[in-house]
Amino acid sequence: MAVALLGLVVFAVVSLFGNILETPPRPSVAFTNVQVANGNVSFAVATASERWSRSVYAVNVIVDSTVGTSRPLAASGNAAAIVVGSMTVRVTWSDVGGDGTISPGDGFAIAGNGVPLPAGHSFVFYLIWSATGSIVGSEAWAT
Numbered sequence: 001m002a003v004a005l006l007g008l009v010v011f012a013v014v015s016l017f018g019n020i021l022e023t024p025p026r027p028s029v030a031f032t033n034v035q036v037a038n039g040n041v042s043f044a045v046a047t048a049s050e051r052w053s054r055s056v057y058a059v060n061v062i063v064d065s066t067v068g069t070s071r072p073l074a075a076s077g078n079a080a081a082i083v084v085g086s087m088t089v090r091v092t093w094s095d096v097g098g099d100g101t102i103s104p105g106d107g108f109a110i111a112g113n114g115v116p117l118p119a120g121h122s123f124v125f126y127l128i129w130s131a132t133g134s135i136v137g138s139e140a141w142a143t
Contacts, residue, residue: 027051027052032046039112045103046104053101058128059072061123063084063123066084066085069082073091087112088113093106102127110125118143
């Protein structure tokens with residue numbers, strides 16, 4: 001009897017308060033059009049459904065059909081180096097608002113590793129919600 005009562009109490013607590021422990025809803029982020037300069041690209045955050053710290057995001061890049069290894073989003077002004085096949089691509093976030101969150105107006109720059117991005121390739125950038133691995137924003141371009 002005591003075990004059944006304990007089981008019922010645990011079930012009630014989990015049912016009533018379980019969603020407190022769930023992963024928060026993931027945001028949705030949209031970007032402006034890509035700007036190309038000196039063989040590298042940049043774009044800005046146009047909209048973000050919610051503002052979350054950069055620490056909850058990761059970034060990744062696909063070159064042609066080769067998927068890179070995702071990396072945590074680096075602090076503003078610092079590059080996250082993503083290895084994609086034999087190439088290294090650097091992703092830099094600029095926190096324009098200075099609030100530590102991904103928000104409208106913030107910029108992203110994608111560059112080669114000390115060199116321009118190679119010509120004749122297609123690229124896709126992914127902003128990833130680290131809690132679930134879900135893609136919350138993407139931007140595609142070709143060189």
